[in-house]
Amino acid sequence: MLPYTGDYTEHIDPEKPSLTFYSFTPRPLMRGDMYQMDDELAALLIEAHRNIGFLEGLVKYAPNKEAFAELMLLKECTYSHMIDYDGPDFKEILTIRGTGKGDITPITNLEMAFKAAKSMEVAAPDLSRICGIALNGESENNPIEVRDHQTFWLGAKTNLKGYNPTAPDSVLPALADISAYLYNDHNTDPLIKAALVHYQFEMIHPFERYNGIIGRILVPMVLRDTIGEAMPLICLSEYLYHNKNEYFDLLRTTQYSGGYVRWIKFFVNAIGEVAKKSAVLMTQYERIVTLDEHRLMEISKSPKSILEIYNYLKRVPVTTITVTERKLGFSFNTVSKLFHSLQGYGIVECHQPSYRNRVFRYSELENLMSAD
Template sequence: MDDELAALLIEAHRNIGFLEGLVEYAPNKEAFAELMLLKECTYSHMIDYDGPDLKEILTIRGTDKGNITPIMNLEAAYSAAANLEIHAPDLSQICGIALNGESENTPIDVRAHQTFWLGAKTNLKGYNPTAPDAVLPALADISAYLYNDHNTDPLIKAALVHYQFEMIHPFERYNGIVGRILVPMVLRDVIGDARQLICLSECLYHNKNEYFDLLRSTQYSGGYIRWIKFFVNAVGQAAKRSAEQLIQYEQAIAEAEDRLIHIGNLPKSVYSVLEHLKRFPITTVSSAAKNTGLSFNSVSKAMSMMLEHDIVIQSGNDIRNRIWIHKSIGQT
C-alpha cells in the first residue's frame, strides 16, 4: 500500500458511497438500474466482440426491430450471478446463460488443462495463486482466497479475482465477459444496491488498450500494484459517472413531469407513455402501445403532445414507423 493506492481507494469508496446515498432516495432507481445493466452488458460485449453500440441497442430494444439476443443473454447472466457463488459449477452456469440464454440452462464445461498462463510471478505477500495448468484447482484457489482473506480492501480483492480468473481462462469462450460479471459478485456484500448501477465495462472499454496490456504484462512482471491501481481507479470513475448520470436522469424525469402537470387536464395515457419512456427512451408508437396496453392512436396523441412540449423528439417521417426519443435520456 503506497500513498497513490491509498488515495485511489479513498476516492473510489467516496464515489461509491455518494452513489449509494443517491440510490436510496432516487424515485426512479429501478428504471435507471435497468438501463445501466443494459449499458454494462453492451460495453462488456463490445470489449471483446464487434457489435452494435448502446444507441443502436436502445433503438433495437425500444422498436422491436432487430436482434439483440447476445445482450439479452448477458443481462440474464448478470441477474443470475447475483444469487450465485464464485466456484466452478456456478461459473459454468453463468457462462452458459451468457452464451445461450437462461432458457437453455446448459453449463459450459471447464477446460481440464490449458497453457495460457506460464511462468507467472507475484510480488504480493499473502497472494500467491495456483498456476492454472489444472483449471479446477485454480478456480478453487479463487474461492479459498475470498473465503480466507478478511483484511484486504474489497476493491483490491475484486481486482485480484478478476485478474486471476482472466489468467485461468477456464472456458472456450466468454472468459472476459464472465470475468467482468465476477466483479459485482465480489462486491455485492459491501456495495449493496449501488452495485448494479456501476457500469465498469464502459470505463474498461474506453481504456481497452491499457486494460488488455496490464492483464497480459502483469503475469510476467509480477507488477500487481499497477493493475490494482488501474482497476480501483476504473471502479471509482465508473461510480462517479453513474452518480452523475443518475442525477441527470432524475432531473430529466422531474422536468418532464413538471411540464405535463402545468398543462393540466391530460389523459392518463400521457403519463403511461412517459413511464414507458423511462425504460425505453428510444421507442415507436407500436412498441409503446404493446408495452403499455394502450391503443396506437392514444400513444400517438401522447407522443405528439410531448413533442409539442419539448419532451421527446421525432426521427423519421413515416407515420407508422417514426422513432420517438426522450430528449434528455435517449440522447445522453
C-alpha cells in the same frame, strides 16, 4: 529476483513430441502477500470509497433509481460485449431494443446472466451456469463446462514462456482457490479483492468463450455486499472499453512484471472513476425526469395514461408505437395520440415520419445516457 506471480508448466505437444509449450497458473490467492500497500494505492482506495459512498447516498433518495439502473445494466452489458467483440454501440442498442428492428440477443443474454449472478456464488458450478446463460440465454439452462483441452494465445504454439491459459487439469483447483480466498479473507479491502479475482479468472481462462465477459460479471458478484444498491449503477465496462489498451496490457504483463500492484491501482482507480461518473449521470437523469414529470402534471388536459407512457420512456427512451402498445397494452390509436401530445410538449421527437414506422425519441435522456 522478481516476485513470484505464478508457475509455468512445461508440456510436450502430443502432435509433435519435439515441441514443448508452457501453460501459466497464477499464484494461489490463498497464499497471501500479493501486494504491498503504498501511499498511492492508499489514496486511490480512499478516493474510490468516497465516490462509492457519495453514490450510495444518492441512491437512497433517487425516485427513479430502478429505471436508471435498467439503462445502466444495458450499458454495462453493451460495453462488456464491445470490449471483446464487434457489435453495435450503446446508442444503436437503445434504438434496436426500443424498435425491435435488429437482433440484440447477445446483449439480452448478458442482461440475464448479470441478473442471475446476483444470487449465485463465485464457484465453478455457478460460473458454468452464468457462462451458459451469457452464451445461450436463460431458457437453455445449459451450463458451459470448463474446458478440457489446452488453449493458446493467438492460437499459436511456441516454446516461449509466454502466456497460455492454465492447463485443463489445474483449472478447477485454481477456481477453487478463488472461492476459498473470497470465503476466508476478511481483511483485504473489497476493491482489491475484486481486482485480484478478476485478474486470476482471466489468467485461468476456464471456458472456451466469454472469459472476459464472465470475468467482468465477477466484479459485481465480489462487491455486491460492499457497494449494495449502488452496484447496479456502476458501468465498469465503459471505462475498461475506453481504456482497453491499458486494460489488456496490464492483464497480459502482470505475470512478467512480477507484481500485482500496477494492476490493482488501475482497477481501484477505474472503480472510483465510474462511481463518480455514475453519481453525476444519475443526478442529471433525475433532474431531466423531475422537470418533465412536473410539466406533465401541471398540464390539466393531459390524460393519466400519458404518465404511463412517460414512465415507459424513462426506461426505453427510443421506441415505436407498435412496440409501446405491445408492452403497455394500449391500442395503437391511443399510443399514437399520447406520443403526439408528448411531441407537442417537446418531450419526444418523431423520426421516420411514415405513419407505421415512426420512431419516437426521448432525445434528452437518450443523448445523456449514450454520451461517452
